Amino acid sequence: MTVFRALWPITDPTLGVGDLLATAASDLPLLSRQARVELVGEGRYCVARSATVPGSGNLTEWTLLYTCPAVPAGDPAVRLDLVVAEDLMLEERRRAEAAAAAAADQLELPIEEAS
Secondary structure, three states, X not given: OEEEEEEEEOOOOOOOHHHHHHHHHHHHHHHHHHOOEEEOOOOEEEEEEXXXXXXXXXXXXXXXXXXXXXXXXXXXXXXXOHHHHHHHHHHHHHHHXXXXXXXXXXXXXXXXXXO
């Protein structure tokens, strides 16, 4: 098993955490296919300063990072029905949005600097 990582530079600091997570969740199926992995288990989102995120290119001040356990695509140990996988992804998205909403007050995103 390996760990899949995906990064999104936060180019609009005025976007809410829910919007960032929705964009990321919609990108994950394509990104995992391109990486030739199947995501298994629970993934985690976090927002971090780009300077502290290897691979971010430090393009923006903040980066959304997603990590999740993964196996190579087609691994016979992973036989998820597509409907079940989609349900799991939707459930994970709902949990992530709820957790992000609860933590949003604790994040110090530089939204006051938007022009």
